[in-house]
Amino acid sequence: MIKQQQPLFNRRLRKTKDTCSFVLNDTGLHIQYTDDMTNEPANNVYGLFKNQFSAKDRLRELADEYKLCLSVLGFEPHTKGKGCFRSAIHKCAGACCGKEDIAQHNARLEIALKKFTLAAWPYSGAIAVKESFGRLKQYHVLHNWRYHGSYKSMHSLKKYRLDKNTLFDADMYKILVKPILFGTTEILALSDPSCFNYE
Helix, strand or coil, rough: HHHHHHHCCCCCCCCCCCCEEEEEEEEEEEEHHHCCCCHHHHHHHHEEEEEHHHHHHHHHHHHHHHHHCCCCCCCCCCCCCCCCCCHHHCCCCCCCCCCHHHHHHHHHHHHHHHHCCHHHCCCCCCCEEEECCCCEEEEEEECCEEEEEEEHHHHHHHHCCEECCCCCCHHHHHHHHHHHCCCEEEECCCCCHHHEEEC
């Protein structure tokens, strides 16, 4: 409701299109907006940052701590055959100029990012999370950490639909990740992904 109504004085939970993550795949490390995120198995997703500036600041901190090369990662200019400025001041181990093997550099990068890993969706398809209070109950339909609506009964739940335009929401992920991964709530597995009916 906060995201829908955009109240003047409650800014913290407003939806922001600037939320982004690090994505590491075969083409390297990228910063990608979570609204544009795909659920490709080849993508390893790390961290939730309020904007690209915040993500780059954190990357610089990791680069200092693990002696990573921002030029090799594509976040600073790189002159072929020459070391970057950070290597001259001993903040980069030299992957940019051959002092260090790229494989060693990339192994440290994966270690640096590991603590920011976002949990993979643990189900083959959609689920319904049951929420109850007294005699009231609802079933919230979720898929790939995205919310697809609520239903008041099992009968109405059978008519659930997934909306392919539903975007990833960082606040939704933070609310859902622990109860879903640790099984502290009642969860119903729904149909196989091949049977999805999109709106």
